[in-house]
Amino acid sequence: MSKKQLKEFPNITLQQDDIDAIISFPDIFGRKKPVHIEVGSGKGTFLVNEAKFQPQINFLGIEWANKYCRFTVDRIGRWALGNVRVIRADAAVFIAEHIGAESVECFHIYFPDPWPKKRHHKRRFVCAANLEQMTRCLKKDGLINIATDHAEYFQWMMEVFDGFKDKFTTVEFVKPAGANENENAGTNFERKYLKENRNIYTAAFRKI
Ligand SMILES: C[S@@+](CC[C@H](N)C(=O)[O-])C[C@H]1O[C@@H](n2cnc3c(N)ncnc32)[C@H](O)[C@@H]1O
Structure with missing residues (x-):
């Protein structure tokens, strides 16, 4: 992690303490545009690149x-990207409690923590309860995009989606515009894993 002085940009950071109900996207972004949510955005590489390529989307x-x-x-502040907001929260709780029904165009879930030990599987983000919530939040035809290097977690995720066959159809994974030529999602973890020649598994689902 860089040791440089990090600047604070209060217009980009959402404070959990200020939020006690369903958030209004037009209010927090100051405009009404399609909303994409990245779950577990890490160091923000996807957000920075994608927000530059898709200024018409609120991230x-x-x-x-x-x-x-x-x-x-x-990073977002230094690039002066007005179409990104970031919140420090447990995505499972935040989505369930603060994201409105049919308000999101796309969820991006890239390299979620795999929690490989069986006794930790219950911590995996992609599970039936969270998928139920994302289904609620997605607009019709909304997407969930997934990428991981972890074969077993990928298989697990496909099985979770199998239980939602009546809600989603499998579609082609379209790589984000901000990803480089050899990349699938263009995140920090993907860059690290590609250097290690790991296989990357992707999937995309559209809400029916
Ligand atoms: C393996 S990293 C991947 C980061 C980024 N998506 C990438 O590909 O570079 C997983 C990230 O998800 C975050 N994370 C894990 N569980 C989370 C949760 N329930 N809510 C929000 N973030 C979470 C972790 O802190 C970590 O930054």
Whole structure:
């Protein structure tokens, strides 16, 4: 992690303490545009690149780790990207409690923590309860995009989606505009894993 002084940009950071109900996207972005949410946005590489390529989209990054949130906010602020907001929160709780029904065009879930030990599987973000919530939040034809290097978690995720066959159809994974030629999602973790020649698994689902 960089040791440079991180700048704070209060217009980019959403404060959990200020939010006690369903958030109004037009209010937090200051405009009415389609909303994409990245779950576990890490150091913000996807958000920075995608927000540049898609200025007509409002991006919300939800990230649990404070140091990554601060790092991301610093990057977004320095690039003066007005179409990104970042919140430090548990995405499962935040989505369930603060994201409105049929308000989101796309969820991006890139390299979610795989929690490989069986006794930790219950911590995996992609599970029936969270998928139920994302289904509620997505607009009709809204998308969930997934990428991971973890074969077993990928298989697990496909099985979770199998239980939602009546709600989603499988579609081609279209790589984000901000990803480089050899990349699938263009995130920090993907860059690291590609250097290690790991296989990357992708999937995309459209709400029926
Ligand atoms: C393996 S990293 C991937 C980061 C980024 N998506 C990438 O590909 O570079 C997983 C990230 O998800 C965050 N995370 C894990 N569980 C989360 C949750 N429930 N809510 C929000 N963020 C979470 C972690 O803090 C971490 O930054």
